[in-house]
Structure formats: C-alpha cells, structure tokens
Amino acid sequence: MNFPAELQYAKSHEWVKKLDDSTVLVGITDYAQKELGDLVFINLPVEGDEVSMGEPLCDVESVKAVSDVMSPVTGRVAEVNEELLDAPQKLNEAPYEAWIAKIEGVSDCEELLDAQAYQEFIQQG
Amino acid sequence: MSQLKRTPLYQTHVDAGATMVDFGGWEMPMKYPTDIVAEHLYTRKACSIFDVSHMGRILIDGPQAVPFLQHVLSRNILPLEVNKSQYVILPDERGGAIDDAYLYRYEEDRYLLVVNASNAEKDLAHLEEQIRPFDARLTVITDQWASIAIQGPKSEEILLTLSGGQPITAPKKNALNTLTIEGHTVRTAKTGYTGEPIGYELYVKSGDATWLWNRLVELGARPAGLGARDTLRLEAGMPLYGHEFGVDQEGREMPIFAVSLAKFAVNFVPEKGDFIGRAALERQYEEFQRFAAGDFSKIEYLPRRIHPIALLGRGVLRAGMPVYWEGKQVGYVTSGTMVPYYKTEGEGDQVTLLEETGMRSVGLAYLDSGLPEDARVEIDVRGRRLPGALPKRHLRSNTPPYAIPELCE
Structure with a gap:
C-alpha cells in the first residue's frame, strides 16, 4: 500500500491535501479503497454544502454495501470531482488522484497523522 | 456462537488470498484479490469456478423414495429419468416455500437433493418429520462430498481437456453423467446459477476437491466468490431464498407462484396425487394463469x-x-x-x-x-x-x- 509523504491522514481513512491556509482536497486512502473493495458508485457532496469534522461528507458504494466517507474538516464544499460519477473505479485505481471534494473556509480539523504515523496506525489494526 | 463450518477447499481459498465471510454458518470466500467485478466479467467472457460445497446434500432412497418425494416436492418426479435433474420447491401447506432445491437422479434407485446452506437444518427437520409414514431413508452427505460449479463460455472446453475427451454430459440442460477422470469419480450436471448458456456443477468426494479445483485453475478457470455468485444470479434474474422466497418486508409469507419460474417447478398432474401445499398452490395457479391472459380482476392469492x-x-x-x-x-x-x-x-x-x-x-x-x-x-x-x-x-x-x-x- 502506498501513502504519499506530502499528504496528511485521518484515522477514519481519508487523506487531506492542504492547498492553502483554509482550503483542502479530501479523498480516501489506499487502505480504505482496499478495504471497501471495487467501488461502483459515489454519491458526491453538493457544492456549497457545509460539512463538519467527523460527520459524513458523502457515501461510496461497493457491489456489496454502502459506506460513509467522513469529513476530516469543518468547512464548505467548494468543488466536487464530478469525473467520479462516471468512473468511481478511479477511487480504487488511483486513490490519491481521485480527490472527492475541495473544501474551503476550513475552521476546524481532525487530528491528522503523517504518512508514517498513519501506516503505524493501520498496522496496529 | 457456534464454530463456523469449513469446506474441503477452505485452505485453498485462504492461500489464494480470499476474503472469507460467514454465510449460512459456513466460512466461505466472498471474493478473491481479483474482486467481484472482475470475477463477474471473467465468468461472462471465459470461465469461473465456485466452491458450492456448503450447500446441503441429502440422499433419498428406499422402496417408497418416489412417493415420499412426490409428497414433499412441488414437481412431478415420475418423468425424471436416470442422468437427469430438475429444479424443485419444498412447499409448505400455505403454498409458501420452505426452500428451493435441485433434485438429481444419478442412480436408478437413489435421488440427491441439494438445498440452500442457510436452510439445510430446517429442511432436514421437515423432511425427517414427513418421511415417517414412508418406507424410505434420508442420508446427509454434505460432509462426504464437495461441489464445484464451473460456469462460462469456456467451461465445456476446459472440462473436455480434463476428461480426455469424454463427453461431460448429454448436450441438454439438466443432463447428468458420472465420469472417471484421472482416477477420480466426478459426477457432472449441466446446471448452474449464473445464467450462463454453458456451465456445469460437479460433485466429487471431499478428498478429491482440491485436486479438481487445482486442475481447473491450471486449465484456465479462475476462482470466483459468493459476491460474484450473487451478482451473476441477480443479472440472470434467478431467485434467492430469503429475498424472493420466504417472508416479505411485512413478515408475510410470499406465495411460490410470485416467482414466475415456479410454473416449471409445480405440477398438478393426477399421477402426482396429493402433496404438501397442493390446494394452496392450485389457488395461486388459477390466478397466475389469468394474469397470463391479462386478467387481473382477482389478485387474492398473488x-x-x-x-x-x-x-x-x-x-x-x-x-x-x-x-x-x-x-x-x-x-x-x-x-x-x-x-x-x-x-x-x-x-x-x-x-x-x-x-x-x-x-x-x-x-x-x-x-x-x-x-x-x-x-x-x-x-x-x-x-x-x-x-x-x-x-x-x-x-x-x-x-x-x-x-x-x-x-x-
């Protein structure tokens, strides 16, 4: 599994990429996509939605089940990756390119781990 | 919680990296590292194998085996010749399904009934109760035999290579055969649960399961799990007990004729005589036939x-x-x-x-x-x-x- 050093990671298995002081990109980690299995649908958040840290951001569906993706930050959805609607498999194939949402006006944030700490966290199971 | 049961192929699945889950009390592969989507597609384009050893296998024999089966199954079994099989339903008195199953006649005097794993205990209790007045016998052989389904366009070709050219079965759907392959007895059936035009289910002694599985993989078949088995059957429109048979959302029993496939699995011919659920099924069938003629004025039983x-x-x-x-x-x-x-x-x-x-x-x-x-x-x-x-x-x-x-x- 791959965990790029330039990203930060939430214990609920999302990655966060800081674009500036109050704007981030959010996606799911390589570990998350492997655990979820083939993703066949994503119910994207809506631009303008206010999201809260630790609350659902959106949901993804595998052949077998629906799973929530949690928001690691509090803020407002500025943009969503609509490409994923027709190609949810990109979440499996390239989880760090397949960003889900750009969130701006970030006012609060989960305690995030760096790549090494996240890797240790998932190894502890 | 009681210990989960394992098929003779358990270790083979684990070694292949399968994700194992509890299914009907059995520890079964949900998917392999290839994952469900790829397993589904490979079945449609080439050939997949499925471990279905968890399904309940019951032998029925004895002088009154046929009258007993006529009593507990929805279908007329008199026309079932040796080396033929048929889809059957175990009805209850109300015209609902206790289970759906397949009945195989590999031998003149013995029938094999294969039932859903999740219903196996319930079915056996029902059959044991019903068999009392008959001079017939039930023998559960679930643990002694294993079963592998091989499904998809390349399945016949792969089996013919394995059998050294011996025909797998007669070319018709539901045909059976018993072969000796590389010294092992293999019972074959041209049946399946994927909607594939070409597909077989194979029965071998438990000790021969890994031999057969590994040989099929060597010849180009790929393992598929219960996840793909479900997506394939659903795309094929085939019912699954607990979803399309059993009780509905409100807890009411679903009538057998609610599944249109039932028309092939229920007979009222005189030689079948009375059987469990006959009267209720006749009421359903009357409405079913009217529906076919476009008449929906009465929908009491369906x-x-x-x-x-x-x-x-x-x-x-x-x-x-x-x-x-x-x-x-x-x-x-x-x-x-x-x-x-x-x-x-x-x-x-x-x-x-x-x-x-x-x-x-x-x-x-x-x-x-x-x-x-x-x-x-x-x-x-x-x-x-x-x-x-x-x-x-x-x-x-x-x-x-x-x-x-x-x-x-």
Missing part, C-alpha cells in the same frame, strides 16, 4: 409478484428500497446491486461481446400484480426518487456460448 427491475438514474438498487408508481408505493426491491457487463455489437444471433465494459444497477422487486409491463416506476434510492423500468429480463441466456446483457433505455 397480490404481488417478483419482477426484474432496472435503475435508470444514477445510484445503486438495494434490497428493501420502496418502489412507487403514479405516486403510490407498489412494492419494494427484494435484491439489488450494481453489475458489470460487456458492451455488445450486432443484433440477434450475430451479437458479439466487445472488450469495452459498463456498469448498471439491476435487481428484482416484489410488486403489485397488474402493473403495466411498460410502467415507469420510481425507486426511493436513499432518499432520492430515481426512475426505473421493469424489463422482461436483464440477460439473455439462449445465445451460446455467451449470455447477452439486455439494457434499459
């Missing part, structure tokens, strides 16, 4: 029926989702998922599968009898009402060697 359903909007159908037509609820989804398919080119007999694939959400739904065939329904998909259609089928299986997807516009 208020709802199982019908294929396709989602036209973006999302995934799941069991339990309500279905609406003209603003009112007309039923619910009994099974639903997203399935992959190969795009096709050409029409009729000339149709071929392309390399390009797509995804679609298909399911089965339990819907009010009398809905128009072309009804445009709406499905409540997690709070959003999305458009859906009621196609005749999701897949065409009479087009060997390939099953052809039928899409809704």
